[in-house]
Amino acid sequence: MSFYEHTLIAKQDISTPDLEKLEKKYKDIITETDGEIIKIEKWGLLGFANKIKAYKKGFYIHYKFKAESKTLEEIKKSSIIDNSLLRHLTVRYKKLDTETEYFKEKDKNEKKK
């Protein structure tokens, strides 16, 4: 068992109930294959630096979990087929820090302005 981080980018024109379904879908995949979810972060709508498949913005969902290689295969399989996703990334970590959230602070600063 080791720690992983997984981020999804969903298309901008997706509806809010569909977004919640997406989040639940990958949450279920992790838990069904004996994984353990530590944290889920929603980064919300963010603009891309460059266009990805003619999209300028996308919804970001970030998972932090503890699992084995079996779950990674399942996630990869389903995310390649998924039409509502643009890109995905999994990164392996020896230690996860769950405290610092790089994308929450930005929203607070924007509201103040």
Next chain:
Amino acid sequence: MKRKSNKKFNKRPQNPLNKLSLFQKSDSRFSKKCPLSGKDAPVVDYKNIKLLKRYISDTDKIMPSRITSVSQNKQRKLTSEIKKAKILGLI
């Protein structure tokens, strides 16, 4: 004819290696220590975009370590971390 008092000469940037003695301190702006290693160093991570943007040129190229004076170990980590952020479209 009056000569202008060496104004042009003073404006030219001085080479830090042009020293009179060995023990004279150099005037170079950049510190030679690595900014990413040591105590209280910032975390190099693909989510920490503010930090990564400092090590990227205007045309999204990774800056060489001879300019930024990042240590070799951290430079290797920087490149892999910048590439991850580029996949996610953050940079």
